[in-house]
Amino acid sequence: MNNPDDTQNISVEPAEPIITINGMHKWFGDFHVLKNINLEVRRGERIVICGPSGSGKSTLIRCINRLEEHQQGTITVDGTELTQDLKNIEIIRSEVGMVFQQFNLFPHLTALENVTLAPIWVRKMPRAEAEESAMKYLERVKIPEQALKYPGQLSGGQQQRVAIARSLCMNPRIMLFDEPTSALDPEMIKEVLDVMIELAESGMTMLVVTHEMGFATAVAHRVIFMDEGQIIEERPPREFFENPEHERTKLFLSQILHH
Amino acid sequence: MAQNQAKQAYAAGAHPDLPPPVRTTGPVGWIRANLLSSPLNITLTLLSAWLLWSIVPPVLNWALFDAIWSAIDRKDCWAQMDEPRAGACWAFIRGSFRLFIYGWYPEPERWRVNVAFVLLLLAIVGVLRDNLPGKKYWLWFAVAFPFIGAWLIVGGFGLTPVGTQKLGGILLTVIIGVTGITFSLPLGIALALGRRSKLPALRAVCVIFIEFIRGVPLITLLFVASTMLTYFLPPGSTFDLLMRVLIMVTLFSAAYIAEVVRGGLQGLSSGQYEAADSLGLTYWKAHRLIILPQALKISIPGIVNTFIGLYKDSVLVLIIGMMDILGLGRARLNDPDWLGLAPELYLFIALFFFLCCFSMARYSLSLEKKLETGHAQ
Numbered sequence: 001m002n003n004p005d006d007t008q009n010i011s012v013e014p015a016e017p018i019i020t021i022n023g024m025h026k027w028f029g030d031f032h033v034l035k036n037i038n039l040e041v042r043r044g045e046r047i048v049i050c051g052p053s054g055s056g057k058s059t060l061i062r063c064i065n066r067l068e069e070h071q072q073g074t075i076t077v078d079g080t081e082l083t084q085d086l087k088n089i090e091i092i093r094s095e096v097g098m099v100f101q102q103f104n105l106f107p108h109l110t111a112l113e114n115v116t117l118a119p120i121w122v123r124k125m126p127r128a129e130a131e132e133s134a135m136k137y138l139e140r141v142k143i144p145e146q147a148l149k150y151p152g153q154l155s156g157g158q159q160q161r162v163a164i165a166r167s168l169c170m171n172p173r174i175m176l177f178d179e180p181t182s183a184l185d186p187e188m189i190k191e192v193l194d195v196m197i198e199l200a201e202s203g204m205t206m207l208v209v210t211h212e213m214g215f216a217t218a219v220a221h222r223v224i225f226m227d228e229g230q231i232i233e234e235r236p237p238r239e240f241f242e243n244p245e246h247e248r249t250k251l252f253l254s255q256i257l258h259h
Numbered sequence: 260m261a262q263n264q265a266k267q268a269y270a271a272g273a274h275p276d277l278p279p280p281v282r283t284t285g286p287v288g289w290i291r292a293n294l295l296s297s298p299l300n301i302t303l304t305l306l307s308a309w310l311l312w313s314i315v316p317p318v319l320n321w322a323l324f325d326a327i328w329s330a331i332d333r334k335d336c337w338a339q340m341d342e343p344r345a346g347a348c349w350a351f352i353r354g355s356f357r358l359f360i361y362g363w364y365p366e367p368e369r370w371r372v373n374v375a376f377v378l379l380l381l382a383i384v385g386v387l388r389d390n391l392p393g394k395k396y397w398l399w400f401a402v403a404f405p406f407i408g409a410w411l412i413v414g415g416f417g418l419t420p421v422g423t424q425k426l427g428g429i430l431l432t433v434i435i436g437v438t439g440i441t442f443s444l445p446l447g448i449a450l451a452l453g454r455r456s457k458l459p460a461l462r463a464v465c466v467i468f469i470e471f472i473r474g475v476p477l478i479t480l481l482f483v484a485s486t487m488l489t490y491f492l493p494p495g496s497t498f499d500l501l502m503r504v505l506i507m508v509t510l511f512s513a514a515y516i517a518e519v520v521r522g523g524l525q526g527l528s529s530g531q532y533e534a535a536d537s538l539g540l541t542y543w544k545a546h547r548l549i550i551l552p553q554a555l556k557i558s559i560p561g562i563v564n565t566f567i568g569l570y571k572d573s574v575l576v577l578i579i580g581m582m583d584i585l586g587l588g589r590a591r592l593n594d595p596d597w598l599g600l601a602p603e604l605y606l607f608i609a610l611f612f613f614l615c616c617f618s619m620a621r622y623s624l625s626l627e628k629k630l631e632t633g634h635a636q
Contacts, residue, residue, distance in 0.1 A: 094539035100533065
């Protein structure tokens with residue numbers, strides 16, 4: 001449920017919407033996962049999505065690059081509507097980067113090859129240029145020295161940073177993060193969050209599913225709380241944490257904050 | 260008190276790495292751990308030693324030390340021994356060696372077989388070796404080899420034609436094995452992908468094909484190839500028997516490869532597909548660059564297993580009257596000059612198959628090791 005009053009509180013400079021989701025529903029078989037989702041994301045906006053497990057938050061961002069197909073309503077990404085049209089799906093996927101909970105690096109390729117693969121095969125970039133660009137992004141995520149190692153030889157935090165570099169090397173306009181730190185050991189969470197904060201400061205449009213509330217407070221323009229496949233609450237982080245409106249939100253926050 | 264001092268002797272991380280106790284490493288440690296670790300193992304070790312002692316020397320004496328390498332017939336062979344049949348009569352194999360290799364391939368044209376064999380070795384090296392200069396051209400050559408090889412063997416286009424009924428022995432065995440292996444792998448991969456396709460018609464065709472082929476014994480398929488196919492073909496048309504056999508063997512092995520590769524495909528996490536999708540890779544690019552390299556790597560033991568099975572099953576063609584190495588060898592046993600030398604013959608054939616299959620097995624192991632890149636995801 002969208003509360004129109006909330007949108008006035010957002011502290012972004014007015015910019016045109018880059019993602020528009022209207023009346024979107026999704027089912028897994030008979031199971032109604034997402035119910036009447038309405039969401040508008042502006043260029044450069046950073047949104048954190050949280051909620052209990054099974055609330056549909058991962059499914060929501062996976063619909064944005066069509067890893068999941070929605071059955072009703074519309075999703076428009078940067079002027080292109082997601083339909084059955086494979087061309088549109090390809091256009092959107094090449095503009096939207098995604099980082100997964102389990103990293104999903106390609107284990108048979110080195111870190112560098114993981115990063116250069118899509119620029120070479122999707123963007124048709126010459127190999128030398130792709131490698132130069134890949135090294136730039138590996139430096140940006142602070143692991144250029146691991147470029148020639150295989151994912152199996154890297155720690156979880158390093159793997160996740162390679163995964164971020166892999167997405168960035170496609171020059172995406174939007175980055176989706178699906179619980180990027182949930183599979184990491186505690187001492188590695190910070191190195192990944194630091195990279196994400198740096199990315200946020202560079203003005204990237206980001207949708208992040210996470211329970212890292214420190215990250216939300218530091219960089220998010222809006223926090224979205226989901227439960228039972230619906231958007232329950234949608235407010236700037238400070239208000240969201242200090243003064244949640246709904247009982248369900250209060251209960252959720254009390255559970256994750258006093259833990 | 261003493262314990263406390265020991266704990267504080269080194270700061271954290273400063274304790275030197277000490278060598279392990281002598282009794283646990285080196286030859287002594289190996290013998291203790293592998294041969295004498297328990298009373299049961301000591302008994303088994305002694306038993307094995309006794310078995311080896313009673314089997315290996317007599318076999319070596321028969322096969323090597325007392326063996327006769329040149330003779331004109333079996334009587335001559337036995338005359339050269341201390342007592343008849345004390346040693347192997349390898350003269351029999353030597354005398355028939357060229358027949359075993361070339362079959363009835365015409366004498367003046369046998370250079371073509373030799374050239375084809377050298378080209379085959381080059382093609383294998385080109386495919387299996389990395390870091391060859393001009394790897395791309397080697398691969399193109401390997402793709403072209405089956406056609407070049409077929410041209411050299413059967414002739415035509417400037418070479419004297421040689422009928423396929425003249426093929427026999429090791430030549431025939433290698434032709435069936437290599438053709439089956441080369442064509443069943445791509446066909447098997449295609450079937451595996453088809454079986455996992457989202458298109459129901461394609462999936463149904465692949466499932467029916469795989470299950471039908473797997474559900475029928477190879478010998479039956481070979482009989483179909485040798486007899487029934489003529490009923491389906493237009494009357495009067497001739498379709499070479501060897502060609503039919505090659506097609507059947509390829510299809511048979513492809514069905515098994517398909518199931519092995521499908522297992523490999525299912526071993527990949529869905530995250531690999533999702534990562535490839537999210538980067539904008541198309542279905543074909545994702546499979547070529549991400550999915551198949553990993554799935555095939557997982558499937559190597561199963562694929563090589565199928566290849567070895569196919570190579571050995573090629574002897575079944577003797578049932579439909581083709582003279583591969585086994586069929587030809589058995590025919591030679593009827594030669595009155597060499598009656599009763601079956602052990603020599605079968606040992607030779609066994610050794611031939613063992614060398615071929617063992618090299619495949621070793622290569623697959625080294626390939627697995629080379630492709631190992633740390634923990635799979």
